[in-house]
Amino acid sequence: MMDQKSLFTLEYHKVLEKLVAYAAFSASAELARNLRPTRDLQEALDRQALTSETRLLLSQNGDISVGGSRDIRPFANRAAQHGLLEPNELLSIKYTLAAARDLSRTLIDNGEKLPLLSQLGAELPPPAGIIETISRVINDRGEVADNASPRLSSIRSEIKVAYDRLMSRLQQMIADPHKVSMLQEPIITQRNGRYVIPLRAEFKGRIKAIIHDQSASGATLFVEPLATVELNNRWHELHLEERDEIRRILLELSDEIGAEVVRIRDIVYALAKLDQALMMAKFAEDLNASEPVLVGIQPRGEDHPGSSIRLRQARHPLLDQTTVVPIDVEMDERTFGLVITGPNTGGKTVTLKTIGLLALMAQSGLHIPAQSGSQISIFDDIYADIGDEQSIEQSLSTFSGHITNITRILKNANARSLVLFDELGSGTDPQEGSALARALLAYLIRNRITCMIATHYPELKAFAHGSPGVVNASMEFNLRTLRPTYNLMIGLPGRSNALAISERLGLPKEIIEDARSMVDPSELRAEDLLDEIHRQRSIARKERHNAEKSRIQARQQERKLNERMEKIEDERLAILEKARQQAEDETNQLQRELETLRKDLARARQPLEALKTIETDLEEVQAEVQEPVIRKSTTPASQRQPLRLGEKILVRSLGMQGVVTAITDTDVEVMVGNLRVRATLTDIQRPGEKSARLEEEKNTSPKVSTRVRKALEQMEENQNHSTATIMHPSPGMELDLRGQLAEEAVEGQERFIESAYLAGMPFVRIIHGKGTGRLRQVIRENLSKSKYIQRWESGTEREGGDGVTIAFLKDD
Missing domain, CATH: 3.30.1370.110 (Ribosomal Protein S8; Chain: A, domain 1)
Known part of the structure; x- marks a missing residue:
């Protein structure tokens, strides 16, 4: 298991809380909260593939969910111990199993495109008969249905008869003219589960009855006439019989569910896994994340652990994705250590947390907020010492807290670990702190531990520059605005901006000049050179941004022109087709007239030779008219990849695939099975390639x-x-x-x-x-x-x- 303290330091738990917000029911929420990064490469690849499949599924069916599901495992566990399940609990079981059944069918039907989800769907089919039995016993209102058993149906029929008799007798009494004046009002009500009538207190004893209750004022007595006691008793007895029968039915159904407790637990777990995959897919969509390329640790000789980190346009997942500044972190094949320098609040800590969090997310199966193609290794452990480690309870200062944590990390870290240290060696004497930081970095490099360190010490920059496997990096700072840009620049150490910032803030020039005179001239020249490198790099980045913007605009313009060309081609086809149809009608009319003329000449016994030339010419015209109107391609040739020998293509007129065996300027020879077919360039298409006007070509091209x-x-x-x-x-x-x-x-x-x-x-x-x-x-x-x-x-x-x-x- 990954180091728990480092998980907390990198705020992995906050990522999980964001993920949990997408949960559809409690079982998947619990599963997401317990999600941990895996050390196994294949498991991580499977997790990533499952997330990608689920994103594909959502793109095709955005409404798919485990909606209606509940964590029914407590109900099934109670039923397995011969406990009684209430009707609403049975309905929850029914709805959950029904959702599992429907999802199973959907996933299995898409097995070719979604193999991992299809395997998950195979775990979802519910035990046979349970859904149907619950539906027969419990209606949608959560009541036991009359036809749940013949005995219950009979009892409820008797209850209805007993109720009607009781109501009829009481209605007669409250409608009796001799009794109505003794009643507070002519109504029938209930007290203590028995039907009674409201008798005025002054007429107590005038009607033989049993008193069940009285009003707060004492003016009204609620009495049960002796004439209805037996009817009330019978009605009450039938209700007791109904209660016992319902209990027996529910116990029987509960035992049936309890017998499938293991299967039901597995189904809920599979539903939770599916919902977790849906949660991860939705989270990835909202983050505009992409699937990372995961690789194992592959040692490259004695001086490199074999790790790989290439993150492009990486963004911290917990920050506002519309405003966060993306960073590029690329460690080449010779580098496994990074020393990051830059001003306070310049983004060093966020950079370390971004790298650590994205590594944890990748190993958990979460897509990462970075550009597609970003690559990262699978680490056995990820350790981080970031932030204030001060502890009042243990009487530790900030420095002591950091050293205690670093000591623990160094005991456990190895060549398959990633170590992140923030402000290494800070909180103590600068000279000793710098020496300690260099010694710690040297230890990490000697033991081939992939590491990234943020620091203020200039000595560490020089040490990194002279150490194989380590490269400098810096957080960019804008001297004009006196604000950090949060851009990470690999290969360049950070500049010391103290004098420049002081000058911009108005510190007297004589003080600035005195300070400059106290600095080693060689260091000043190095700072001037760094200033020039940073300036040139900034110019190059702006030019690259402008070039990319121009390229996008050119593509948009090209797309618009292609659309206009398509519309023009549509109009041309329509005009030519109309003309062809008109010509075909005219030639058909001429054919009919020639046939009539032939018959007239035959009847007149005149020679027919004169018609032969006309008929020949007419056949030629008809042949030209019957030629289909062929669409001209409006796609520039530069956008098409040339065909290659051996390439698989689709012959449209046959609707079959073959392999290219010969290519000429106008057509190609295709091997379909053992049959060689010659097809025109307009009649072929690469598999998966979509033609913008395929429907028109279907109507105009000859078909098989x-x-x-x-x-x-x-x-x-x-x-x-x-x-x-x-x-x-x-x-x-x-x-x-x-x-x-x-x-x-x-x-x-x-x-x-x-x-x-x-x-x-x-x-x-x-x-x-x-x-x-x-x-x-x-x-x-x-x-x-x-x-x-x-x-x-x-x-x-x-x-x-x-x-x-x-x-x-x-x-x-």
């Missing part, structure tokens, strides 16, 4: 029918189970014969069919157009005679209808 796709899938399945065969070059999926004479078309078709058969293709698509239908007839007659063709069929409407023939080749 369901029957054809099934044939291809069957071929691929057969190929997967077959031995390797000699592959012949694929002639492609399509043969376009539009505009050719019948003899040329038949000759080209036969060569194409033979090549497709040798390549092992399952089918081919032959485009001949609609036209007069003569070319289609010749093509299909030749297919029927071919020894390579098993069968053929017309294309679907999306594939071109009668203008396309799909030919299926034999597979033997």
